[in-house]
Amino acid sequence: xxTLWRVLVFSCMGASLVLGVPPIGTQPEQVHISYPGDPxxxxxxxxxxxxxxxxxxYGLRGGMPFELTAEGNYTLFEDGGKxxxxxxxxxxxxxxxKPGSVYDYHCGSNxxxxxxxxxxxxxxxxxxxxxxxLFGDMGNENPxxxxxxxxxTQLGMYDIILHIGDFAYDMHEDNARIGDEFMRxxxxxxxxxxxxxxxxxHENAYNFSNYRNRFSMPGDSExxxxxxxxxxxxxxxxxxxxxxxxxxxxxxxxxxxxxxKKDLEEANKPENRKVRPWxxxxxxxxxxxxxxxxDDCTMFESYVRLxxxxxxxxxxxxxxLFYLYGVDLELWAHEHSYxxxxxxxxxxxxxxxxxxxxxxxxxxxxIITGSAGCREKHDGFIPKPRDWSAFxxxxxxxxxxQIENATHIYLDQVSDDQNGxxxxxxxxxxxx
Numbered sequence: 001x002x003t004l005w006r007v008l009v010f011s012c013m014g015a016s017l018v019l020g021v022p023p024i025g026t027q028p029e030q031v032h033i034s035y036p037g038d039p040x041x042x043x044x045x046x047x048x049x050x051x052x053x054x055x056x057x058y059g060l061r062g063g064m065p066f067e068l069t070a071e072g073n074y075t076l077f078e079d080g081g082k083x084x085x086x087x088x089x090x091x092x093x094x095x096x097x098k099p100g101s102v103y104d105y106h107c108g109s110n111x112x113x114x115x116x117x118x119x120x121x122x123x124x125x126x127x128x129x130x131x132x133x134l135f136g137d138m139g140n141e142n143p144x145x146x147x148x149x150x151x152x153t154q155l156g157m158y159d160i161i162l163h164i165g166d167f168a169y170d171m172h173e174d175n176a177r178i179g180d181e182f183m184r185x186x187x188x189x190x191x192x193x194x195x196x197x198x199x200x201x202h203e204n205a206y207n208f209s210n211y212r213n214r215f216s217m218p219g220d221s222e223x224x225x226x227x228x229x230x231x232x233x234x235x236x237x238x239x240x241x242x243x244x245x246x247x248x249x250x251x252x253x254x255x256x257x258x259x260x261k262k263d264l265e266e267a268n269k270p271e272n273r274k275v276r277p278w279x280x281x282x283x284x285x286x287x288x289x290x291x292x293x294x295d296d297c298t299m300f301e302s303y304v305r306l307x308x309x310x311x312x313x314x315x316x317x318x319x320x321l322f323y324l325y326g327v328d329l330e331l332w333a334h335e336h337s338y339x340x341x342x343x344x345x346x347x348x349x350x351x352x353x354x355x356x357x358x359x360x361x362x363x364x365x366x367i368i369t370g371s372a373g374c375r376e377k378h379d380g381f382i383p384k385p386r387d388w389s390a391f392x393x394x395x396x397x398x399x400x401x402q403i404e405n406a407t408h409i410y411l412d413q414v415s416d417d418q419n420g421x422x423x424x425x426x427x428x429x430x431x432x
Contacts, residue, residue, distance in 0.1 A: 098121060
């Protein structure tokens with residue numbers, strides 16, 4: 001009996017000693033992938049707490065495991081909080097992928113490897129129907145939609161995730177540990193499908209440094225604005241926050257505007273618009289909303305929509321630009337609710353027809369999907385909707401989108417409060 005007691009005591013002491021060992025700083029965590037716009041490539045991003053090499057070992061599903069290797073590099077990110085915590089952000093681009101094929105991979109180095117994940121290399125060309133989940137405003141606390149999104153992602157329901165600003169609430173808090181925890185939570189989504197992002201107001205601390213360092217979007221703007229092609233669509237991501245945080249540089253408004261104009265001109269060249277007729281934008285703060293708060297989208301003189309006249313020189317807004325270049329669909333978040341608008345320009349409705357408002361609409365269609373769940377709960381609506389507001393709901397949830405082909409896009413809204421019930425849906429149709 002005494003021997004057994006000694007064994008139990010020793011075992012418990014050993015367990016406590018093991019539990020007391022600090023985590024290995026070179027162990028990869030917060031793994032997520034992004035699409036660089038080339039169907040033969042994918043970018044793998046992860047974090048370590050100590051310096052380590054940056055490797056990805058990968059291989060075709062069913063083939064020799066890890067027969068391919070790719071090396072990248074890391075950047076040292078020092079958070080702006082009091083502790084000045086240092087994180088090592090690793091990026092590796094894997095190349096030579098066979099479009100549409102499944103690849104198993106892990107990332108890290110001989111000082112620590114991640115678990116095994118998989119992804120589908122993006123399909124090439126324009127004759128396929130990409131599937132998206134899109135949402136904004138998801139935090140560590142009360143991330144109501146997270147579990148359903150994790151499951152649906154791993155069931156293979158999506159090709160792309162669009163997170164339309166506001167992460168973690170907030171990534172910089174507790175010396176960026178909140179950001180670490182959020183990125184661990186979304187690993188169950190972002191390690192399997194490209195997790196494409198844009199910045200929101202909750203990322204503004206230290207000049208958006210957590211956002212700019214943690215994500216790896218295409219282009220050279222530190223993920224603030226960029227565009228990419230997928231199937232029959234051209235997708236543009238940009239920052240509405242340049243209109244609100246002028247201390248970080250008024251020039252950002254003008255630089256982004258010039259970039260947007262150039263990108264839209266290129267997308268509208270006849271040879272490009274013919275093969276990718278859909279132009280879709282995503283950014284955080286909407287131009288329009290019928291919520292009962294004092295946000296920019298509740299104002300007629302919206303900064304995002306009309307620009308700012310209190311700057312020198314005056315800063316241009318975006319509604320005219322997007323209307324002029326035929327943007328079809330504008331995706332927003334920020335308001336912790338869901339709202340679908342009729343086709344709208346200049347506060348006026350431009351439906352395709354009375355019977356079929358979303359068939360050949362004469363202005364962009366706006367979707368606001370910021371109800372994924374966070375500590376700030378819901379945003380309510382004014383009692384009487386505006387003329388341009390078609391449907392409103394405050395359930396926690398997210399939006400699904402499928403770009404069916406060159407003439408049809410399908411969108412629906414999933415209520416997590418109602419166990420995944422679809423509470424709104426419509427077809428956007430553009431007959432050529």
